[in-house]
Amino acid sequence: MNKNVITVLLSIGLSMLAAYGVTKSTENNDSPSQTSGESGVTKTINLSESEYPDLTYAAESAVPAVVYVGVTVTQQYQLDDPFYRFFFGNTPQQREQQGSGSGVIIRSDGYIVTNNHVVANATKVEVTLNDNKKYEAKVIGTDPATDIALIKIDAEGLPTIAFGNSDDLRIGEWVLAVGSPLGYQLRSTVTAGIVSAKGRSMNFGQSENPYQRQRQSNQLHIESFIQTDAAVNPGNSGGALVNKSGELVGINTAIVSQDGAFSGYSFAVPVNIVKKIVGDLIDFGSVKRAVLGISMSDLSPNLAKALEYDSVEDMMKKMKLSSLDGVYIAEVSEGGAAEKAGVRKGDILLSIDGFKVTNGASVQEKVNSYHPEDKAVIKVLRDGKEKEFTVEFQESASENGVKVAKGEVAFYGAALREAPKDVLARYGLSHGVEVTSLGTGRMQEAGASEGLVILYVNDQPVKTPQDVVNVAKNAKRSVYIEGVTTDGRKAFFGFGKE
Structure with a gap:
């Protein structure tokens, strides 16, 4: 009898210890738990304490690096008043408009990213830091296509926000x-x-x-x-x-x-x-935008109707699609990166370098992360079979308002090409890079002219447009250019990178 009692008590004790151990291990376990739904798909749920939405650290880290951006835009207008015009003529009048936005400090030496529509046409940009210090800012460059602008203030040791993914x-x-x-x-x-x-x-x-x-x-x-x-x-x-x-x-x-x-x-x-x-x-002073060379449409009921399928389900069946993720390639540009790689009209683009394509916007996002001449592996679906091709991206036909032809490179608002032999012979030169056209940018502001042949950048001889880009990229603060104008005279000018 006593032996049985002892056995029962030991069993109870061991059970309590086991339960306590399970409870403690559950409390301290930070690893994800898994659940399976009716579909049989296993989903991961992280129940660790660190995953609860306490956002104080994120807020305290970000706030010091976010700034107020005040903008002044000066506009000209004509008074529609005969009496005024009789006495004062047709002199345009000016008025100032005030606007504002925000910005994010991305480098401690004063580089700030904001939206292009915040600073577009601004005649004055003023930045107020979180500690109330104010600085006048200079617009370094803009990209209306993505609505991103870069401005800079003359300051050091500023708080920044780290880039995520x-x-x-x-x-x-x-x-x-x-x-x-x-x-x-x-x-x-x-x-x-x-x-x-x-x-x-x-x-x-x-x-x-x-x-x-x-x-x-x-x-x-x-x-x-x-x-x-x-x-x-x-x-x-x-x-x-x-x-x-x-x-x-x-x-x-x-x-x-x-x-x-x-x-x-x-x-x-x-x-x-x-x-x-x-x-x-x-x-570079401008955006080097890669181009894939396709026209595309999202996989949707509208596409099914345009391609004369009975329904989107009919389209999926006949195209052998397992889902509507991807884009239909409606056109392939002649001589473009996609055509050269072997892509055809009617292919379904599935991924770019392993990045899954879901719609046209995701294609734009991924392609925009590359530079011209970068390479990527793209996967397409053709006749129900997956195929892979290696593409070499080409350069956009327009940068910062200047047209960039095949073989040319955009550089601070100018289009550059290797100077043709007849141009070099005309000036008795052995090498050089020709400015074929000018848009808004540092080159125009510094005094460059169309037809200028660039011979040296920061005292280094240049033979190709890429030479010019590489020397300028490695320059710490300023770019100095020596060349020959269309009338045969030497030209010297420079501009700061900041």
Whole structure:
């Protein structure tokens, strides 16, 4: 009898110890748990304490590096008043308009990224830091196609935000929007939300906001927005979208609203696009935009109707599609990167360097991360079979308002080509790089002219456009150019990279 009692007590004791051990291990376990739904698909759910949405660290990390951007735009106008014109003539009058937005410090020496529509046509840009210090800013470069602009203030040791990876963002992930909504008085405002969608375009009709107005006036627009439900209002444009770690994952750009105020959703340019744009503006003075050379359509009921299928299901069956992820290649540019690689009209583009293509916006986002002459492996579906091709991207036909022909390179608003033999012979030269055309940019401002043959950049002889680009890229602060003008005279000029 005593032996049985002892056995029972030992069993109870061991059971209690086991239960305690399980409880403690569960409390301390930071590893993800897994659940299986009715479909049999296993989903990972991370229930560790670190995954709860405490956003204080992210906010405290981001706020010091987000600035208020005040803008002055001077406009000319003509008074429609006969009495005034009789006494004062037809002299145009000027008036100043004030605007504002936000910006993000990306380098401690004063480089700040914002939206192009914030600083477009500005005659004066003033930046106010989180500590209330004010600086006049210079516009380094703009890219209307992505609505990104780079400005700079003369300061050192500034707080910055580390770049994250926007490709890693997940639907439902917590994010913060930091900026100055509705003006100066609401500087350093932080709002929270989740990632509602990725790869969004802005084909929403006439929603009234500055980005949409700019979009309608600019032929090229590259859009693959991060959509969030973090509250964003006028003045937030150019501000930071950050993840829980306080890393920059996007630049807040637009809202969709009927009245111009926040009504549920906001849109940000992914930081992976931003990094490439600002890097090009710092290194080259213009954006080196890669081109794949295709026209494309999303896989959708509208496409099925256009291709005369009975339904989208009929299209999927006959094209042997397992899903509607991917894009239909409607046209392939003659002599373009895709055609040279072997891509055909009617192929379904599935991925680029392993990056899964879901729609046209995602293709734009990925292609925009490359430079001309970069290579990538693309996967397409053709006749129900997957095929891979290696493409070498080409350069866009237009950069910063200057046309760039085949074999030419954009450089600070100018188009450059290797000087032809007859041009070199005309001036008795053995080498040189010719300026074929000029648009707005540093070269024009410094005094360059069309037809100029560049001989030296920072005292280094140049033979090809890429030589010019490489020397300038390696220059720390300034670029000095020596060349010969069309009338045979020597030309010397320079400009700062900042």
